[in-house]
Amino acid sequence: MEVCPFEGITMEGGQVEFTDACRLCRVCIKACPTGAIWLEQSDAGPILERDKYKDVLIFAEQRQGRIQPVTYELIGKGLELARCLGQEVIVFLAGRDLKAQAHELLLYGVSRVYLYEHKALEHFRIEPYTSLIVDLVNDTLPNILLMGATPVGRSLAPRVAARLRTGLTADCTSLSVKENGDLVQTRPAFGGDVMAQIITPRHRPQMATVRHKVMASAPRLAEPKGEVKECAVDESKLKSGIAVLKFEPYQITTSISDAEIVVAGGRGVGRPEGLKLLEQLAVEVGGALGVTRPLVEQGWADYTMQIGMSGRTIRPRLYIGCGISGAIQHVAGMRGAEAIFAINSDPNAPIFDIAHYGLVGDMYEIVPHLIAMIREGDDPNGVFQLS
Amino acid sequence: MHFVVCIKQVPEGTEVEIDEEKGILKREGVESKLNVYDTYALEAAVALKEEFGGSVTVISMGPPQAEAVIRESYMLGADEGYLLSDRVFAGADTLATSYTLASAIRQLSDADIIFCGMQTTDGDTAQVGPGIAELLGLPHASYVKRLCTLEADAIILETDMGDGIESLKIELPCLLTVTNEINQPRLPSFRLKQGTKNRPVTIWDHQALVGAKQGYFGLDGSPTQVERIFPPPKSQEQVIWQGTPFELSQRMCAKLRELKYI
Ligand SMILES: Cc1cc2nc3c(=O)[nH]c(=O)nc-3n(C[C@H](O)[C@H](O)[C@H](O)COP(=O)(O)OP(=O)(O)OC[C@H]3O[C@@H](n4cnc5c(N)ncnc54)[C@H](O)[C@@H]3O)c2cc1C
Ligand SMILES: Nc1ncnc2c1ncn2[C@@H]1O[C@H](COP(=O)(O)O)[C@@H](O)[C@H]1O
Numbered sequence: 001m002e003v004c005p006f007e008g009i010t011m012e013g014g015q016v017e018f019t020d021a022c023r024l025c026r027v028c029i030k031a032c033p034t035g036a037i038w039l040e041q042s043d044a045g046p047i048l049e050r051d052k053y054k055d056v057l058i059f060a061e062q063r064q065g066r067i068q069p070v071t072y073e074l075i076g077k078g079l080e081l082a083r084c085l086g087q088e089v090i091v092f093l094a095g096r097d098l099k100a101q102a103h104e105l106l107l108y109g110v111s112r113v114y115l116y117e118h119k120a121l122e123h124f125r126i127e128p129y130t131s132l133i134v135d136l137v138n139d140t141l142p143n144i145l146l147m148g149a150t151p152v153g154r155s156l157a158p159r160v161a162a163r164l165r166t167g168l169t170a171d172c173t174s175l176s177v178k179e180n181g182d183l184v185q186t187r188p189a190f191g192g193d194v195m196a197q198i199i200t201p202r203h204r205p206q207m208a209t210v211r212h213k214v215m216a217s218a219p220r221l222a223e224p225k226g227e228v229k230e231c232a233v234d235e236s237k238l239k240s241g242i243a244v245l246k247f248e249p250y251q252i253t254t255s256i257s258d259a260e261i262v263v264a265g266g267r268g269v270g271r272p273e274g275l276k277l278l279e280q281l282a283v284e285v286g287g288a289l290g291v292t293r294p295l296v297e298q299g300w301a302d303y304t305m306q307i308g309m310s311g312r313t314i315r316p317r318l319y320i321g322c323g324i325s326g327a328i329q330h331v332a333g334m335r336g337a338e339a340i341f342a343i344n345s346d347p348n349a350p351i352f353d354i355a356h357y358g359l360v361g362d363m364y365e366i367v368p369h370l371i372a373m374i375r376e377g378d379d380p381n382g383v384f385q386l387s
Numbered sequence: 388m389h390f391v392v393c394i395k396q397v398p399e400g401t402e403v404e405i406d407e408e409k410g411i412l413k414r415e416g417v418e419s420k421l422n423v424y425d426t427y428a429l430e431a432a433v434a435l436k437e438e439f440g441g442s443v444t445v446i447s448m449g450p451p452q453a454e455a456v457i458r459e460s461y462m463l464g465a466d467e468g469y470l471l472s473d474r475v476f477a478g479a480d481t482l483a484t485s486y487t488l489a490s491a492i493r494q495l496s497d498a499d500i501i502f503c504g505m506q507t508t509d510g511d512t513a514q515v516g517p518g519i520a521e522l523l524g525l526p527h528a529s530y531v532k533r534l535c536t537l538e539a540d541a542i543i544l545e546t547d548m549g550d551g552i553e554s555l556k557i558e559l560p561c562l563l564t565v566t567n568e569i570n571q572p573r574l575p576s577f578r579l580k581q582g583t584k585n586r587p588v589t590i591w592d593h594q595a596l597v598g599a600k601q602g603y604f605g606l607d608g609s610p611t612q613v614e615r616i617f618p619p620p621k622s623q624e625q626v627i628w629q630g631t632p633f634e635l636s637q638r639m640c641a642k643l644r645e646l647k648y649i
Contacts, residue, residue: 155517158515159527167482248551359639369637
């Protein structure tokens with residue numbers, strides 16, 4: 001009974017009863033020592049002909065003609081999965097005037113880029129993009145379809161999955177394949193307190209989204225491999241109930257709730273210039289700047305930057321706290337961060353109890369070095385540099 | 388106009404503890420509440436109703452006790468509520484959930500705008516809304532952060548695309564998933580609490596959803612399967628570094644690089 005995460009099992013008069021709280025998560029079945037619990041499941045649907053489905057299809061997301069970096073990360077993972085199965089990576093790319101970008105993608109080891117060019121595809125619109133991808137899937141029968149967990153990917157993937165009637169797993173943190181081609185998808189559940197391993201055993205393609213910076217990018221090769229296949233766009237697929245009126249790019253970095261990396265400053269910052277220093281660090285690591293409540297009360301920072309119980313809850317991949325004591329009200333809003341670095345001059349500060357990496361020292365002495373070192377390491381020929 | 392809002396009851400807080408020795412989950416005193424993102428969806432619908440007239444219907448799929456969130460929505464201005472509750476619906480992944488909700492919305496037949504939260508705090512997939520839109524064949528927009536103009540047959544709005552704001556005009560009927568920036572949800576009204584005490588909540592089981600395919604509900608209708616649940620990889624190492632500022636920066640920089648943050 002205590003195995004159940006939902007309190008879905010009760011014992012009545014020596015009889016095990018399942019309550020409505022049961023979510024059929026099957027934890028109990030695996031935990032049952034005598035095999036007394038099982039699940040009756042009608043084997044709905046035809047038997048899957050696994051051999052019919054091959055290759056990993058990647059949705060290459062472009063925004064204003066620029067391929068989004070998550071695409072190269074998906075290709076990196078896709079190549080790894082395809083290699084295990086002796087298969088290939090193919091790419092879907094849609095937009096306007098994208099020949100150069102399509103050829104650029106060939107430098108990352110993919111076998112074929114299916115390119116759809118049309119002025120009506122310039123901006124992402126859900127219906128045409130869904131139709132074109134579904135058509136490509138029906139033509140190529142991929143085993144796996146990967147998309148970035150970006151606003152576009154998170155909008156598109158569930159529609160494609162629903163039309164194809166296949167499974168989709170959001171925000172996977174790890175992906176691997178079994179010998180039979182089944183994709184093992186791992187993602188955090190219950191707000192990150194547990195990990196769930198999910199499979200899509202009877203449907204193809206197996207779909208998953210992955211966030212930016214979770215997987216390593218594919219290396220850029222010296223010579224392109226593969227080919228670009230220009231696909232005719234059927235006008236009837238372009239119908240949409242949506243008109244894009246305007247796009248206004250953000251000038252500054254994103255808000256702390258969405259940011260993958262957050263640099264946070266506390267009262268230890270001492271003076272407003274200290275926040276400028278932390279802002280520089282935030283820019284260097286490509287993150288957003290957050291603060292503790294006292295700094296908002298001082299008027300040094302906007303309320304939208306406050307992390308904690310009465311501010312925003314954040315779950316970034318990386319949190320760097322500087323001059324923050326680690327009061328429970330602050331920690332409540334950031335303990336879900338994947339990696340926590342803390343810089344504090346007091347070795348007994350409670351923040352060190354939850355930090356993965358604690359630096360005991362003065363932030364004014366440490367942070368400037370840190371900024372310089374990160375900058376030095378910048379590789380001008382980095383993989384994200386598009387020619 | 389008829390506004391439909393999909394709301395879900397979720398566990399309060401997400402603290403689940405893992406018993407390291409036995410490798411099992413512990414969950415103490417699970418309280419339930421309305422998914423916070425759905426309060427923004429509901430507020431958006433109620434505000435439109437107040438300005439332009441019409442009615443607001445809420446729909447939730449869940450166990451019988453999920454009636455509580457429908458009652459709560461009455462205190463927040465919803466006019467009518469449906470609870471889709473049936474053992475057959477249990478074990479649904481996002482596709483089966485979308486299918487069940489879409490079937491119910493189709494049954495209502497006259498929705499002009501369907502609102503969803505941008506995600507739930509337990510499932511946390513953001514997939515159900517777009518899934519419903521697809522199954523109903525409607526256009527949708529995700530991450531709507533502002534409603535600008537409502538016309539007879541279209542709505543103009545702004546969405547957060549991560550890298551900027553996109554203004555869209557969408558034909559009605561349509562589905563919108565909203566962010567927590569779209570409004571400031573009101574507090575439950577005592578007057579409405581009193582006034583809606585006897586308002587019924589309609590319970591629908593799978594038979595009430597005419598024309599829906601039973602194999603598409605719940606576990607059977609879910610292509611994804613949870614194979615295993617396990618504790619997250621031990622929260623890395625926990626170390627405290629001492630040294631000169633230069634040494635400390637070096638270590639931190641090397642670690643950031645090793646972990647691929649930079
Ligand atoms: C109902 C309620 C709700 C609250 N909600 C929130 C909330 O949402 N968010 C929030 O943040 N707080 C919240 N608080 C406030 C919270 O209790 C703490 O007061 C606050 O988080 C402390 O902020 P701090 O760590 O920046 O400051 P302090 O606790 O003053 O800590 C400053 C730290 O900086 C260190 N330091 C000083 N100088 C340096 C230096 N040069 N280099 C490195 N380290 C240095 C010090 O050793 C100290 O540990 C709330 C409080 C209440 C009562
Ligand atoms: N069981 C459910 N009942 C009603 N609405 C739901 C349900 N599950 C999800 N939703 C809606 O879909 C949104 C996204 O949920 P999710 O895909 O789980 O993150 C929620 O904010 C709700 O509006």
